[in-house]
Amino acid sequence: MPRDPLIGLVGKPSSGKSTTLNSLTDASSKVGIFTTIDPQRAIGYLQIPCACSRFPAHSPHNPSDIPLTAKCKPNYGSCIDGKRSVPIELLDVAGLVPGAHEGKGLGNRFLDDLRHADALVHVVDVSGCTDAEGKATRGYDPSEDIVWLRSEIVRWIQGNLMEKWGSIKRRHLAVKATAVETLQTQFSGYGSTSAVVARCLDKLQLKEPLQDWSDETIERVVNAFTDEKFPTVIALNKIDHPDADKNIAKIAKSHPPSSLVLTSAISEVFLRRLAKQGYIRYVEGDDYLLTRDDLIEEGDPDGGGLKEMDEKLKTRVENLKDLVLYRFGGTGVVQVLSRAAELLGLVPVFPVKNASSFGSGDGKVFRDCVLVRRGATVGDVYRKVMGDAPLAYVDTVGGVRVAEDDVVEVGKNDVSCLIFLVLRTLLTVAYILSFKVGRA
Ligand SMILES: Nc1nc2c(ncn2[C@@H]2O[C@H](COP(=O)(O)OP(=O)(O)O)[C@@H](O)[C@H]2O)c(=O)[nH]1
Ligand SMILES: [Mg+2]
Known part of the structure; x- marks a missing residue:
């Protein structure tokens, strides 16, 4: 799963x-x-x-x-x-x-x-x-931090690999493994998969067999792996x-x-606190906020029920508005x-019980949303949501049937061939799926 x-x-x-x-x-x-x-x-x-x-x-x-x-x-x-x-x-x-x-x-x-x-x-x-x-x-x-932090990760992975390189090579030759198999054995501890390792090696197009790799080649492999995995x-x-x-x-x-x-993480923490305390209206990640005065100015005599701020707090909020929200278009943390999520290729999927009402049998629509990695299939999503329960069939919007091995992604066949409802989002796409449990 x-x-x-x-x-x-x-x-x-x-x-x-x-x-x-x-x-x-x-x-x-x-x-x-x-x-x-x-x-x-x-x-x-x-x-x-x-x-x-x-x-x-x-x-x-x-x-x-x-x-x-x-x-x-x-x-x-x-x-x-x-x-x-x-x-x-x-x-x-x-x-x-x-x-x-x-x-x-x-x-x-x-x-x-x-x-x-x-x-x-x-x-x-x-x-x-x-x-x-x-x-x-x-x-x-601070540009130095970007360099050394990356290098710590690479050197950590490389160090772990080099420690055992002699025996890794011997085993590689003895069992006649492929480079992907041998490396995956070493990288599985980092949560790697054979597909990740294969992609790294594909990118590098190395000519020499693994047992002949120089230290420099190994470093290139580790760098490529770091890019893929992290x-x-x-x-x-x-x-x-x-x-x-x-x-x-x-x-x-x-x-x-x-x-x-x-x-500006500190600004986001501050704004969320003020919103919770009822001083401002602010939705996480927005590039603006509203105060009681703003709402009164907009014609609501009650100021949206917001609390009055003292002068000191007002000045702080005004500064934050100018220095962070207007200047940078928000505090950035939501982004x-x-x-x-974009780097990971996360796809939001909305499993529903009923593909016409989008409900789950309790009056709520779109109650659930799960995030899956790019490349996941309808079956993967099903098992994530429903576990081992046998699957009868899966519908999407309009009662359209989808296959268990369809990839939950805009695939090679182009969007129109995919029978999911495709929602273009900030991420890649989103799907609405309705699972029916039972034997097909
Ligand atoms: N000016 C400013 N200070 C911040 C910001 N984010 C964190 N800080 C301050 O930086 C210090 C370290 O923050 P902390 O989150 O504990 O750092 P950590 O050690 O990486 O977890 C604290 O004094 C924070 O208040 C920010 O966006 N702006
Ligand atoms: Mg800390």
């Missing part, structure tokens, strides 16, 4: 990992049983356009007067006007400093935690106010700090824009998760 995706937050001490984790965890929505699992693990919320937003009133699959957004009731997370927050597991991987692969800091313990992650978010202190060990300073160049989003955090701009400019020159997200 496919595991739920897990996103690891990495970065040197004091870069803002815990703050980022907290900012993503405390959604104002119904949190259900999931909040914090332990100090290192938590459930964050990935924002996606919800399936319900595709069914306004009097639309092809919703002839009623009521848009489905009005009936959408997620079991976990939330759906606000078609903007859905789907739970996703996060891991705060603390204790990484230069030299970790040799046991510095929390060293190998840190690296062992990393094995379970499917994608990484590298939280970088872009203010330059902490050195490589996380101690307070001024004018540190796709990484770089969160340039603390953009609210005055020193951040010049560092952002420098990093932007040497990294593809798609790998970078600008964040961090979306970007990681």
Whole structure:
């Protein structure tokens, strides 16, 4: 059964990992049983356009007067006007400093935690106010963190491999294994699969057989494996700090824009708290907020029932609006998760009991949403949702039958040949599936 995706937050001490984790965890929505699992693990919320937003009133699959957004009731997370927050597991991987692969800091313990992650978010202190060990300073160049952190991961994997390289080679020859088989035996501990290893080797197009690989070749293999196994989003955090701009400019020159997200985790934590306390209206990740004064100005004499802020708080909120929300288009933390989900190719699937009403037999529509990796089949999703129960058939919107081995993705046959309802989203696509249990 496919595991739920897990996103690891990495970065040197004091870069803002815990703050980022907290900012993503405390959604104002119904949190259900999931909040914090332990100090290192938590459930964050990935924002996606919800399936319900595709069914306004009097639309092809919703002839009623009521848009489905009005009936959408997620079991976990939330759906606000078609903007859905789907739970996703996060891991705060603390204790990484230069030299970790040799046991510095929390060293190998840190690296062992990393094995379970499917994608990484590298939280970088872009203010330059902490050195490589996380101690307070001024004018540190944060682009160095991006380099050394990656190199720690590569050297850790390479170190583990080289330690046993002699015996790995001997066994490889003795059992006449393929390079993929031999490497997969070594990399399975990182949660790798043969497909991942095969993709790495395909990319490298190596000519020599494994037993003749030089140290340099092995390093290339490990680098390729690191790219495949740990796709990484770089969160340039603390953009609210005055020193951040010049560092952002420098990093932007040497990294593809798609790998970078600008964040102010502390601002998101602050805004969510104020919203919870009833001082402002703010939806996680938005680029604006509303105060009591704003709403009065808009003609609501009650100010939306929001509380009055004192002058000090008002000034803080105004500054945050100017320095973060307007300037950068938001605090960026929600985008961090979306970007990681994109790298992983996560596809949101909405399993429903009834493919015409989209209900689950309890009056709620689109109650469930599961995230699966790109390449998962209808059968994979079924087993994830229903376990071992025998499958009779699967329908999608309009009662259209789909096959168990159909890939839940815009596939090689093009969209029109796929009989799923395809929702174009920030992620790749979303599907609505209705499973029928029983023998076919
Ligand atoms: N200015 C600013 N400070 C931040 C931000 N995020 C975190 N911090 C501060 O940086 C320090 C370290 O944060 P923390 O989350 O504990 O870092 P960790 O060691 O990586 O978990 C704390 O004092 C935070 O308040 C941010 O977005 N802006
Ligand atoms: Mg921490």
